[in-house]
Amino acid sequence: MSRLTAGTIGELRDGLRSGRVRAADLLEAALEGIADSEAEQPALNAFISVAGERLAEQVDAVDRALGAGEELGSLAGIPVAIKDNICTRELPTTCGSRILEGYVSPYEAAVARKLRAAGALILGKTNLDEFSMGSSTENSGFGPTRNPWDRMRVPGGSSGGSAAAVAAGLVPVALGSDTGGSIRQPASFCGVVGLKPTYGRVSRYGLVAFASSLDQIGPLTRTVEDAALMLSVIAGVDRFDSTSADLPVPDFGERLDAGVDGLAVGVPREYFPDDLDDGIASLCRSAVERLAGMGAEVREISLPHTEYAIPAYYLVAMAEASSNLARYDGVRYGLRVPSASSTMAVYREARGAGFGAEVKRRIMLGTYSLSAGYYDEYYGRGQRVRRLIARDFDNVFAQGIDAVFTPTAPTVAFRLGERVDDPVEMYLSDVFTVTANLARLPAISIPIGRIEGLPVGGQLLARHFDETTLLQVASTLERSIAADPLDREP
């Protein structure tokens, strides 16, 4: 891949500072890349909106400052894509839903403000499953995104547009959001790095809420080093998000070169069931052997409540979603159905016409699980199981485990349309990722190999707010795998 924007942040920054590349060149390359990705049929459809020429002024300022030798922010001139459920003031925020088509937020998300403050060019907003509800990006009101490795396959979801944009080299980095695996599973399917920080590490101010106790913003990047850098930019307490943690923000990249000698890596047997795909199991075994070969103490561990994670996750997530999405009533936002004859009809008609099938399904089940007589049976039970799952992780970390290794997803990218008619099958795509959200732990997916040309991700999890160790282990594994060259790029 020769496109300028297919580099890492470090490579692009070196190019800019040495004068070999101008920010204007990066913007031009990114816009050309997006246009090319749409011209090839079937189109990639990674972006819902693109800022384009509106960035010219900012680009000129970066190039002038570079020419004058001024000190610039860590992302100065770097094009960045943002998932379209994160509010920006210049571009619309649709959440992949027709109910929000044309909506422009009157305020910007904390992460968007921080990216701009670091000098990043917010190039565009990426496609997603409607309100992040999905695992394939097929549920978007703006058409599905396709996988750059095989355009007849899905990129994963819900941050499929961000993952596809990075994998295709349209941007070096992108932001996504992760409620049950929505950063890590598409990272696995598209062969990129996807980091979900600890719940509370990054402000959710300006992230359109899906399930507020589970949602977290994080980066999709080409390398672990870039993930660490992006996290350093977006992390930190924010008085506009009372769930953001008032903790120091360390240099997340400080131990990327430290290796894994002396660290204990747990491999939970429940994540390697007998029916796990042979190719994925084999690549995971190989990754674990690499870690052991570099000095990590590998231990088999047990997380006994794993089998209950999917029901617990969906009960909690659907209930929170039904409450969060009550605000889309056809009055305050977007779509309005003009023929409605009463206030109640305005609500019902706008929501009926504006929401897609998966969002309706989850609102219905969430409303049901919160309704009188069913609350304890469903939502309350889901929250109690969540506690057991979190306790499983507490126990293994208390036994000295520093990081846990699992597959990211049970399969490689599946074909478009393959699972849209079977919601339970689609939900099972998240079986290895939802536990990190339920337990609020940091987790990362990195590429660990390929099966028949399609990328496979391995997942690492670590203690609350210990992203530094998480990134240390991930970086060590990444370098070991990089020693075996990849055979092709999308």
Added chain:
Amino acid sequence: MTIERKDLERIAELARLRLSEPELVRLTADCQAILAYFEAIRGLDLTQATPAGTLEQEAPMREDRVGSDSLERPPEQMAPAWREGYFVLPRLPAMDAEGEGAEE
């Protein structure tokens, strides 16, 4: 426990969702399948498990004090229509039928 079509019609009212006949048929089958899958957690002994989010992970409270924060843009710049300090909304046909005197 299963869910029937009449339950879904009631839930759709609570959720303020208009559903077409084919949607109701499809949702009934989907919701039955999903709830059947969720049955797995009904056999668990949860007597020792407090619900997550009720103890140490509770959101911190801050002092309830009026601050000086202001909107980045005044509300009239966000509104499609604004008059005398109010958002102006499209008129509902029902208001005409009831003879109410709203404008627009």
